[in-house]
Amino acid sequence: MTRSRRARRLPRRALAAVACALGLLALTVVLPGASARFSSVTANPAGAWATDGVAPPTGLSAVQACTRTPITFRGAAASTSPSPLTLSRPSATQAGDVLVAQVTYYGASTISAPSDWTLLFADTSGGVVTSAVYYKVATGADAPATFTRPDSSPGDMVGGIVAYSGVDRSSPVAVTGRTTGAGETVTPSAVTTTVKDTVLVYFLAKAGAQFATPGGLRERWKLSSDSEGITAADESFVGPGTTPSRSFSSPGSTTAYIAQTIALRPTAPLVEASLSWTASPSTWATGYRLERSTGGTAQAPRSLTPIGATSTTEGPLVNGTAYTFRLWAYRGTWTSTAVTAPLTPSC
Structure with missing residues (x-):
């Protein structure tokens, strides 16, 4: 009877030993090794x-x-006609692009513009030529913009619209510079900007003539009406700091001129x-x-x-x-x- 009991106990001891070995193996897998721990x-x-x-x-x-996101030129379009002057947006314009318009005309009268265009500034030189600059954010279904001068003002109007992508829509213009005078050559006012990676856009107007675009700049339009000529050009400016000095010339013409500069602000x-x-x-x-x-x-x-x-x-x-x-x-x-x-x- 004793032998029978001992025979029955042996398998239990064997099973316990196996269970203990499996437990040690599991701990070895779960816990880091002694070497790693040390x-x-x-x-x-x-x-x-x-x-x-x-x-x-x-x-x-x-x-x-x-x-x-760099500021990218989309396109430009310019036109001249008696008042009213109607300007169409460049064909490549997309919703969200920033449009900038220059409208130039004889005299110093105030013109009317579409309600969705914001006037940045208007400058008159010598009482004979005025250049107004406007901007808006394109919607994708923009109607042609019509600018109207009082009926009593003589002469044609001339202007253009330029479109850019990558411009901050809520605050598109970082800084501006403007100068007026008379002569064959004009150097637009240098501006100082704290914003990096802007695009400088130059708008020139001259009574009875046009300015030539200096080398290194990208000309966007050059057009004349019966009494004034306009030139638009741009360049990228890494910044921040003071913009480079640029000179536009009109050999043989000493009439009144206007030079306007804007620095477009890129999206954040x-x-x-x-x-x-x-x-x-x-x-x-x-x-x-x-x-x-x-x-x-x-x-x-x-x-x-x-x-x-x-x-x-x-x-x-x-x-x-x-x-x-x-x-x-x-x-x-x-x-x-x-x-x-x-x-x-x-x-």
Whole structure:
């Protein structure tokens, strides 16, 4: 009877041994190896036990990344006629483009314009020639613009419309410059802009003649009526700073002139932070968590994987705002100490 009981107990002991072996195997799979654990702890002796042994990344840096949409010329169209002067938008215009119009005529009278066009300025020189500049944002179904002068004013009107994409629709003009006088040559007023990547548009008007476009500029129109001539040209300006000096000439004509300059403002850039670091030596950790804060307020951290990752992009950000980025490694509830990097973007 004793032998029978012992025979029955043997299988139970064997089963227990198997279960114990399987348990040890599971722990080996779930937990980091002793070597990895030792490496992570000794790599961060000051805070190893307080942070459960996960070593932090090192060398976190934050660099601004600015993505800009360049201002692009769409097209231009110019025309002359007795009052009223009707100008059609350039054929390639698309909804959201910014349209700029120059309307020039004899005398100093005030003209009427369509209600959806905003007058930037109107200048008169010598009492004999006036140039008015307007703008609007294209809708995609823009009717021709009609500009009307009082019936008592003599002579034809002449003008044009130029269209650009990539211009800030809410505040399209960054800065302007204007000058009047008389003579064969005019140098438009240089302007100083704090905005990067503008396009400078020059509008010239002259009594009884035209100005030639200097080299390096892109001529958009040159047209005459019976009493005045107009010239429009543009160029890109990287900026910020003071715009270059340009001279327009009209040999043999010393009559009154007007020179008007506008700097078109590009749409706001996409501002981001380009972050990079040296990976945590705790290769058994899961990954990282990244936190962005500004003005004492922190956003919820986001996870970055795998643990071998060494860079990411964070944004969008607000230009001129001070940010602090915190990065730490983790595995489950185990975390490393955090590394930080500041950034105040100025795109």
